[in-house]
Amino acid sequence: MSGTDQVRAVGRRGFLGGASALGAAGWIAGFAGGWVLRPNWAHAAGPIKMGIATDITGAIAPSGNANWQVAQFAVEQINASGGILGQPIELHLEDTASDPKIAVGNVRKLIQERHVDVVLGGITSAMRQAIKDPIVNRGRTLYIYPQLYEGQECTKFLFNTGPSPAQQCDRLIPYMIKTLGKKRFAMPSANYVWPQLLNKYARKVIEANGAEVVFEEYYPLDQAEYSATIGKIKDGKVDCVFNTVIPPGLQPFVKQLYESGFQKNGGVLSCVYYDENLLNYHPANEMDGLVSCLDYFQAIDDPFSKTLQEGYAKRFPGTKYLFTAGSAATGMYRGVKFYEAAVTATGGKLGREDVAAAMDHAVLKEGPGGGAEMVPGHYHAKMNMYIAICKNDGGKTRYEVIDRANMVDPREC
Amino acid sequence: MDFAIKFAFDILAFTSVMVLIVLGLGVIASMMGIFNFAHGELVLLGAYTVYLSDEHGLGAWPGVIAAPVVVGLVGFVLERTIIKRFYATPIIAMLGTYAIGLIIREIVRGLLGGHYKSIPEPISGAFSVGGLDFSIWRSFIIATTLVVIAGSWLLLARTSIGLRVRGALENPMLARACGISTGRLYAFTFAFGAALAGLAGALIVPLYQLSADIGIRFLVQAFLSVMLGGVGTFEGPVLGASAVGAMASGLPWVVLPVLADPLVFVIALAFVRLRPQGFIAAGRV
Numbered sequence: 155m156s157g158t159d160q161v162r163a164v165g166r167r168g169f170l171g172g173a174s175a176l177g178a179a180g181w182i183a184g185f186a187g188g189w190v191l192r193p194n195w196a197h198a199a200g201p202i203k204m205g206i207a208t209d210i211t212g213a214i215a216p217s218g219n220a221n222w223q224v225a226q227f228a229v230e231q232i233n234a235s236g237g238i239l240g241q242p243i244e245l246h247l248e249d250t251a252s253d254p255k256i257a258v259g260n261v262r263k264l265i266q267e268r269h270v271d272v273v274l275g276g277i278t279s280a281m282r283q284a285i286k287d288p289i290v291n292r293g294r295t296l297y298i299y300p301q302l303y304e305g306q307e308c309t310k311f312l313f314n315t316g317p318s319p320a321q322q323c324d325r326l327i328p329y330m331i332k333t334l335g336k337k338r339f340a341m342p343s344a345n346y347v348w349p350q351l352l353n354k355y356a357r358k359v360i361e362a363n364g365a366e367v368v369f370e371e372y373y374p375l376d377q378a379e380y381s382a383t384i385g386k387i388k389d390g391k392v393d394c395v396f397n398t399v400i401p402p403g404l405q406p407f408v409k410q411l412y413e414s415g416f417q418k419n420g421g422v423l424s425c426v427y428y429d430e431n432l433l434n435y436h437p438a439n440e441m442d443g444l445v446s447c448l449d450y451f452q453a454i455d456d457p458f459s460k461t462l463q464e465g466y467a468k469r470f471p472g473t474k475y476l477f478t479a480g481s482a483a484t485g486m487y488r489g490v491k492f493y494e495a496a497v498t499a500t501g502g503k504l505g506r507e508d509v510a511a512a513m514d515h516a517v518l519k520e521g522p523g524g525g526a527e528m529v530p531g532h533y534h535a536k537m538n539m540y541i542a543i544c545k546n547d548g549g550k551t552r553y554e555v556i557d558r559a560n561m562v563d564p565r566e567c
Numbered sequence: 568m569d570f571a572i573k574f575a576f577d578i579l580a581f582t583s584v585m586v587l588i589v590l591g592l593g594v595i596a597s598m599m600g601i602f603n604f605a606h607g608e609l610v611l612l613g614a615y616t617v618y619l620s621d622e623h624g625l626g627a628w629p630g631v632i633a634a635p636v637v638v639g640l641v642g643f644v645l646e647r648t649i650i651k652r653f654y655a656t657p658i659i660a661m662l663g664t665y666a667i668g669l670i671i672r673e674i675v676r677g678l679l680g681g682h683y684k685s686i687p688e689p690i691s692g693a694f695s696v697g698g699l700d701f702s703i704w705r706s707f708i709i710a711t712t713l714v715v716i717a718g719s720w721l722l723l724a725r726t727s728i729g730l731r732v733r734g735a736l737e738n739p740m741l742a743r744a745c746g747i748s749t750g751r752l753y754a755f756t757f758a759f760g761a762a763l764a765g766l767a768g769a770l771i772v773p774l775y776q777l778s779a780d781i782g783i784r785f786l787v788q789a790f791l792s793v794m795l796g797g798v799g800t801f802e803g804p805v806l807g808a809s810a811v812g813a814m815a816s817g818l819p820w821v822v823l824p825v826l827a828d829p830l831v832f833v834i835a836l837a838f839v840r841l842r843p844q845g846f847i848a849a850g851r852v
Contacts, residue, residue, distance in 0.1 A: 215681035345825050373824045376784045378584075378775065381577030382819035388570060401683050402784065405776040410577070413693065413702045435683050435776055437691070474680060 188249075188263060191226060193233045193242030201244035202237075202497065202504060204229065204490070205270030205295075207261045207285060209277055212252025216431065216474070217277050217481035221300065222247060224483040225274065227469050228490040238494050239502045246270055254284030261285045265293035271504045274298040274489045277482050279347050286312055296506050296513075298493065300485025302427060302448070304351035307533070308567035311510050314534045315492060315526070316485035317449050319355035320565035321539050322426040326447035327359045327396075329541055329557060334445075336394035336422055337365045340387050342380075342407065345372035349398035352426070356396055368392050377403045384414045387421075397425040405435060412440040429480030433544060433551040442546035446553070448479035450523030451542045453553045458520040462487070477522070484522040488535065492516045492528065527561070534564035569699055578816045580705040583712040584771050585812030586805055588785050589792045590719065591763030593804025596793050598723075598736050598756045601650065601660050605668035606789065607782025608675075609761050612638050613768025615675055618684055618777050627689040627773070634769035635762040642761020646754045654753070668782075676779035683776040708770050715763065716805060723801055732756055788815065788831070795835045797845025806846045811835065 193201055206225045209218030229243045237243060246268045250257035257276075264270050265288065273289045273296070276282040282299050289297040290311045299307065302316040330336045339360050343349035349372070357367050368390035371383065387395065395416070399407050408423070417423065425432075428446040452463060466477045477483050492513060497504065499512035517527040524538040539562045542553035592606045603609075613634040620630030645667065653660035688704040695701075723729035735742040735749040743749055768782070775781055788811050796807025811831060818827035839845065 211681075213681070371824055373819075374828050376780075377824065377828075378784060379577075379581045379816040380819075381574055381581070381816050382824070384577070385570060385574055385820060402776060402778055402780060405683070405685065406774060409774060413700070413705075414573070415700055434685065436685050437687050439691075474682070 188260070188268075189247040190268075191229070191245035191247070193237070193244060195233075195242060197237065197241045199241055199502075201242045203246060203268060203270040204243050204493070205246045205248065205261075205264035205268060205273040205275075207248050207250050207257065207264060207273055207275035207289075209252040209281070210247070210249040214252050214277055217483075218250070218252070220475035220477065220481045220483045221275065221277070221486045223470050223473065223475055224466070224477055224486045225490060227466050227477075228487050230469070231465070232490070232494055238497045241502060250275065250281055250285065252278075252281075254280050257281060257285050258288055261288050262293070265289065265295055270295065272296040272298065272493055272509070274300060274486060274493075277301050279303055282307065294506060296493075296509055298489035300489050301482035302480070302485070304348045305355065305564075305566050306351065309533070311506060312533060313489070313492065313510075313513055313528070314485075314564075314566070315488040316482060317479075317537065317539065317562075318534055318564040318566045319352050321449070321537065321562045322352075322447050323356050323359045324562065324565075325539055325557065325559045326424065326426065326445070326541055327356060328363050330394055330422060330424060330445065331360070331363045331365045334394075334422055338390065338392050339365060339367045339394045339396055340390065340392040341367060341370040341396050341398070342383055343370070343372050343398040344375050344400045344403060346375070352398060353396075360396075365394075373399060373403055375400065375403055378406050380407045380410045383407070384410050384416075387411070387416065388414065393420065394422045394424060397423060398427075400427075401435065408436055408440050417443050427480045428544075429478035430476055430553070431478055431481060433553075438546045438549045438551045441544045441551050444544040445541065446544070447539060447541045448523075449537050449539055450479040450484045451540055451553045451555055452478070453542065454523060454540055454555050454558070456524060459522050459524075462522055479523070488518060488521050488526055488537075491518050491521060492526075492535070524560075529564060532564065532567040534566045536561040536563055538562070572699060574820075576701060576705070578813055579709055580702075581816040582809050582812030583709045584767075584774070585785070585788065585792065585815070586808040587708070587712050587715065587767035587770060588764070589789045589804050589808035590715065591760040591767065592789050593793050593796070593801070593808075594719065594723075594763065595757060595760035597799050597801065597804065598732055598760075599654070599753055600657060600736075601653065601664070601757075602657065602790070603760070604661055604665035604786070605645075605671065606664075606760075606764055607784075607786040608668040608671035609638050609642065609764035610768035610771075610782035610785070611672065611675055611779065612641060613765030614686075614772035614777050614781055615678075615768075616765065617686055617769045617772050621686055627686060631689060631769045635766040638765025638768070639758045639762030642764075643754055643758035645761070646757035650757060651750065651753065672779050672783070679777070679779060681779075683778045686772050686777055688773040704773060708774075711766075711770060715766070719763070720801055728755075791832065791835050794839055795845055797847045800847045803845050803847040810846075 208221040229245050233242045248260040248264050276285055289295050297312045299314050300316050305318045341353050424445040426447050433441050495516040496509045496513035500508045515530045519525045526535045526537040528535050539559045540555050541557035542555045545554050595601055595603050616634040616637050617627050617630030621627050653663055690703045693700040693702050731747050732752055735752045739749050792807035792811045793804045796803030814831045
């Protein structure tokens with residue numbers, strides 16, 4: 155840490171201590187019942203209270219902790235450069251514990267006890283569905299949802315800052331059909347809402363581009379054996395697998411697919427939630443050639459994104475919770491910055507109607523993967539989308555970005 | 568034809584995984600009358616041992632070899648300290664072992680930080696026979712399963728230790744009167760069952776991801792296998808596991824995959840209704 159950074163951080167040290175301990179040992183946080191990260195300076199009007207509701211514990215804790223760290227990182231940056239029009243941001247965390255039942259109560263605390271001005275968070279669609287009503291309707295508070303998802307969320311005062319199915323499919327699927335020459339698609343999927351709605355959209359794009367879907371199939375989330383699926387892939391001469399199976403059913407499927415020689419015989423495995431974290435879930439040889447499409451990859455050549463990564467690495471040295479697109483971390487960063495832009499536009503007014511009206515046409519010049527802008531009246535953001543292919547360099551995996559589409563329309567609402 | 572062979576191989580490989588997991592559970596249930604709900608976590612500890620050895624740069628092999636020993640010792644300590652208090656109360660034994668399992672599972676979850684970890688196969692790659700590729704590690708699992716079944720059967724059915732174990736099971740009072748230390752035998756049997764679970768965990772973890780829930784996803788199917796095969800015999804659970812494994816991997820070919828899981832249960836329960844003692848009647852080892 156450089157000298158100037160140290161001076162800036164000293165005042166916050168006491169508060170940060172607690173928060174970084176939480177990040178390091180996220181699974182203890184459940185007992186603590188919420189955390190506050192206060193700015194080190196005050197403003198006459200008091201701080202802007204930002205609530206983060208994310209999964210610090212439970213099955214998707216790795217993503218939740220990444221979200222929390224990115225939120226701290228973004229807010230500290232804003233506070234260090236003078237806050238929003240001179241008002242600092244105070245962060246309030248509640249653990250949603252990967253469990254919608256627990257989440258609803260904890261989110262209510264943010265609203266009723268802490269009186270936050272905005273809530274960001276929720277990763278799975280089930281979580282969003284569970285907490286949006288306590289936040290938006292009963293809680294009368296602005297809600298920002300950061301994860302890539304299945305679309306069709308058009309609730310007033312709920313802004314989505316992650317990519318929609320259109321953003322993930324509109325460029326990727328034509329690429330696989332026209333450039334890679336794939337014609338026969340299989341859609342193996344986990345049996346819940348995200349794969350079902352994403353597949354519905356992807357199927358339309360596949361058929362519109364002259365290819366066909368050989369089968370679309372849903373599995374229990376923890377299925378351990380896929381030989382029947384592999385059989386259908388071989389039998390149906392499938393040359394492109396559009397996968398939406400998720401962990402824990404994911405790894406046995408990918409392994410059996412690899413063992414069947416699918417990739418060796420020219421097949422392409424594609425998966426639109428694969429970021430840098432997911433690659434570590436598999437041996438490198440099974441990941442070779444995987445095609446993904448996201449709003450950000452660490453490998454993209456963008457100076458601002460590189461500065462962000464460096465800052466994040468410095469703030470959380472050696473962290474196991476990466477700043478990546480698939481775990482909603484990029485959406486979280488964008489959400490915080492969109493909120494900053496909106497409050498700046500209202501001239502510091504924090505009322506929900508005022509901020510939402512400003513948010514509706516907010517623009518970010520910079521961000522992970524480039525800038526983003528809200529599509530007025532549509533609650534979703536245009537952003538750059540990237541197609542990347544996974545390369546195996548002697549047992550080490552990395553993404554190679556092969557395509558960039560500027561300001562892709564979310565086509566939602 | 569090619570496809571049929573591959574399909575048969577895959578089913579055989581998965582069936583072997585099921586049998587490996589069920590074997591330890593079956594031994595403890597049949598020999599001691601304890602339904603060990605911590606079995607999934609003993610499998611997890613076996614898998615975790617491999618992960619530790621891989622993480623410390625030793626590679627996976629030392630972990631695979633150490634896993635049955637380590638988990639066997641854990642089983643021995645558990646039996647001596649906790650399980651031995653449950654023999655008179657099988658229902659409380661279920662709850663007690665469930666609690667033990669929960670504690671182990673959440674500790675490992677904490678140690679892993681909630682992440683999934685990929686463990687490479689100790690021998691990766693495939694070999695070709697007649698133009699068909701077969702995964703070496705899956706073949707290794709099939710072979711090991713056969714060896715373990717044969718070894719366990721010989722130990723329990725053909726050695727004097729096995730005779731004493733069976734005697735202690737049949738009539739503990741008489742066994743003690745004959746000078747057999749039933750306490751020590753139970754500890755040995757439980758440790759043996761735990762070691763089998765540890766071995767199963769170590770062998771299967773390269774096929775799946777290491778996560779705290781690796782054991783629990785197989786646990787219910789494992790209990791179903793024991794029930795289907797019949798409690799009280801050695802062969803019963805093995806046959807039960809083969810049937811459940813083959814159905815679980817074969818059924819998705821003919822019905823919707825989401826229906827396959829419940830269908831396995833329906834078929835197994837219907838069978839048990841018609842033949843309550845399972846495939847093989849109790850009392851004969």
